[in-house]
Amino acid sequence: MLFTNIFTTATLFLGLTSAYHQPVQPPSWGALTRPDTAHPVTKGQPYRITWDYKAPTKTVSLVLCRGPSNNCVSDPEPIECGKSVDAKQGYLDWTPACFLPPGQANTNSGYGMLVIDDETGEFQYSMQFTLLANPAVCASKQNFVA
Structure with missing residues (x-):
């Protein structure tokens, strides 16, 4: 019984820590280029995240x-x-989930994004960006997850 409890606890801990490589500094490569303050993101609508990636890693x-x-x-x-993303691709098409609350750049409700090197943990932040509501699409997709 004790072994089962220890094994279950260890398995749970490993699952929580393996979602992605925890970020470390300093980065030695280019930053996220979008999203940014000039290009808001809309819930439930496809958006292309882009980064300028020059490191020799395979995935982010x-x-x-x-x-x-x-x-x-x-x-x-x-x-x-x-899933990890091919680093050299330089982009990912993402549809923000409708359950995310809207947020405004340059405020406490704004959103940001990290791109993390899966091998080293080096990371870069995006500029803070706005996430717009989309009642026309999201009203019919209350449980939509991207």
Whole structure:
């Protein structure tokens, strides 16, 4: 029984820590180029995330965060849950989930994004960006997850 409890606890801990490589500094490569303050993102509508990637790594994880630009809190799961993205591709097409609350850039409700090197943990933040509501699409997709 004790072994079962220890094994279950260890398995749960490993599952929580393996969602994506935890970010470390300093980055040695280019930043996320979109989203940014000039290009808002709309819930339930496809958006192309882009980054200028020059490191020799194979894959990256993209993580959404929310809050003020000096304290953006990361989601526990990467945007492409369970998948890493080809780093040299330089983009990912993403449809923000309708359940996300709208947010305004340059405020405490704004969103940000991290691109994390899956091998080293080096990361770059995007500029804070706006996430617009989309009642026309999201009213029919209350449980939509991208």
